[in-house]
Amino acid sequence: MHKVVVLGARFGGSATAYWLHKLFPARELEVTVVDQWTTMTYRPALVTAAAGHPALADQWHIAMKQRCEKAGQHFVRDTIMRIDPHQQQVHLASRAPLSYDTLFIATGTDPGWKTIPGLGAERGGVCEDYLARQSGDRLHRARSIVLAVGPLAQAPDDTPRLAGSLDAPAFEISFLTDAWLRQQNQRQNVKLTIITPASVPGEAFGPKNQALLARFLAQRHIDLITQAQYHHVEHDAIHLVGHLAVQADVMIWIPPYHGSELLRVSQLDDGYGWFPADPFCVHEKWPNIYGVGDISRTALPKLGHIAMMQARTAVHHFYALRHHGTPKPFNPYVLHVVWMGRGQGLLTLSNWLYGKGHEWAHPGVSSALAKSLFDYSYKLFSGWMPIMP
Numbered sequence: 001m002h003k004v005v006v007l008g009a010r011f012g013g014s015a016t017a018y019w020l021h022k023l024f025p026a027r028e029l030e031v032t033v034v035d036q037w038t039t040m041t042y043r044p045a046l047v048t049a050a051a052g053h054p055a056l057a058d059q060w061h062i063a064m065k066q067r068c069e070k071a072g073q074h075f076v077r078d079t080i081m082r083i084d085p086h087q088q089q090v091h092l093a094s095r096a097p098l099s100y101d102t103l104f105i106a107t108g109t110d111p112g113w114k115t116i117p118g119l120g121a122e123r124g125g126v127c128e129d130y131l132a133r134q135s136g137d138r139l140h141r142a143r144s145i146v147l148a149v150g151p152l153a154q155a156p157d158d159t160p161r162l163a164g165s166l167d168a169p170a171f172e173i174s175f176l177t178d179a180w181l182r183q184q185n186q187r188q189n190v191k192l193t194i195i196t197p198a199s200v201p202g203e204a205f206g207p208k209n210q211a212l213l214a215r216f217l218a219q220r221h222i223d224l225i226t227q228a229q230y231h232h233v234e235h236d237a238i239h240l241v242g243h244l245a246v247q248a249d250v251m252i253w254i255p256p257y258h259g260s261e262l263l264r265v266s267q268l269d270d271g272y273g274w275f276p277a278d279p280f281c282v283h284e285k286w287p288n289i290y291g292v293g294d295i296s297r298t299a300l301p302k303l304g305h306i307a308m309m310q311a312r313t314a315v316h317h318f319y320a321l322r323h324h325g326t327p328k329p330f331n332p333y334v335l336h337v338v339w340m341g342r343g344q345g346l347l348t349l350s351n352w353l354y355g356k357g358h359e360w361a362h363p364g365v366s367s368a369l370a371k372s373l374f375d376y377s378y379k380l381f382s383g384w385m386p387i388m389p
């Protein structure tokens with residue numbers, strides 16, 4: 001049987017495993033999924049935990065090992081140390097190397113905590129469950145809260161270009177925290193500030209969404225500092241180039257994204273830590289290696305929805321190769337809902353970032369309901385939903 005190994009079991013890896021199961025007869029492939037965790041932390045829900053509800057962080061773990069094994073796939077819990085594309089092997093921390101015929105890499109980007117002097121996970125974050133829980137707990141004692149978006153370190157010639165790692169969660173946390181403080185009649189006592197390297201809020205969404213976000217931030221008295229260049233960070237302040245320090249009792253970082261250490265040590269990156277993918281998510285040098293999700297230089301913005309669409313593109317390409325079909329290239333668009341608090345959401349459907357000029361924005365209760373529906377379906381079906389993007 002053809003050996004397929006999938007590295008990573010969150011949005012990208014899980015959707016890859018789904019499509020391998022859906023498209024191929026069981027006898028054709030032997031599929032092994034590898035992750036350091038048997039459960040997936042569902043990141044979109046972590047913003048609610050960070051916005052003053054730390055206990056929620058524990059409610060969003062999804063049993064990926066169980067999901068894959070139920071479908072007849074193998075699941076290996078281990079740390080991936082290195083990939084050897086010449087020998088077609090994946091080196092693991094605590095067992096013998098895994099051989100593959102075809103490899104899908106969906107291990108995401110590493111947080112670049114050390115890329116800004118004084119910054120570290122201990123300053124506060126939201127991207128993992130323990131960080132969201134700590135942030136949600138600290139908010140209860142804060143008088144000044146800063147949501148800081150790190151830079152995205154793309155290769156110099158990559159297009160399209162984005163300045164920030166991922167700004168949407170910072171807006172969500174600020175809106176949700178604003179609503180939570182108002183409920184307790186505490187809003188007037190707390191200063192909320194967002195700092196981003198981008199020149200506008202919602203830089204990947206398009207001008208309509210950007211104008212709406214700017215308006216909502218102003219209405220809720222949330223300060224926005226754009227085009228930030230970080231100089232250094234102290235325990236109670238963020239120092240920006242050309243600015244005075246921004247004081248913070250609590251800071252919550254979406255850290256800098258600077259690619260993948262695993263790709264670097266395996267010499268599979270583009271020189272900047274990213275997976276060099278062609279339009280079908282295939283590695284530019286190794287035709288039997290696919291890259292899916294945040295790790296890929298073509299996954300812009302770095303969203304779970306984009307990772308799921310790339311998984312679809314990659315596995316359909318692999319299927320087309322083996323079954324003499326015609327594969328379709330990755331055709332990205334942004335589908336996202338920003339939690340706005342007070343039961344509202346801002347739904348964005350846009351391909352503006354890719355120069356195609358379509359952009360739709362819908363603020364309201366129905367957008368928040370759509371996001372809840374997606375989140376709960378994802379949890380209920382362990383990521384293998386009846387309708388997949």
Ligand SMILES: Cc1cc2nc3c(=O)[nH]c(=O)nc-3n(C[C@H](O)[C@H](O)[C@H](O)COP(=O)(O)OP(=O)(O)OC[C@H]3O[C@@H](n4cnc5c(N)ncnc54)[C@H](O)[C@@H]3O)c2cc1C
Nearest residue numbers: 008010011012036043044080107108293294302303304305
């Ligand atoms: C706070 C927050 C909120 C978000 N909200 C949204 C949202 O509302 N909508 C949306 O579309 N996107 C959202 N995103 C973005 C989304 O979460 C990411 O784009 C998505 O998780 C990327 O998926 P991935 O599979 O590419 O990588 P990852 O999610 O990074 O998953 C990588 C997996 O690989 C495993 N792994 C990595 N290295 C190793 C190793 N060496 N050994 C073993 N295992 C390893 C990890 O354990 C992990 O399970 C949000 C992100 C954050 C941080």
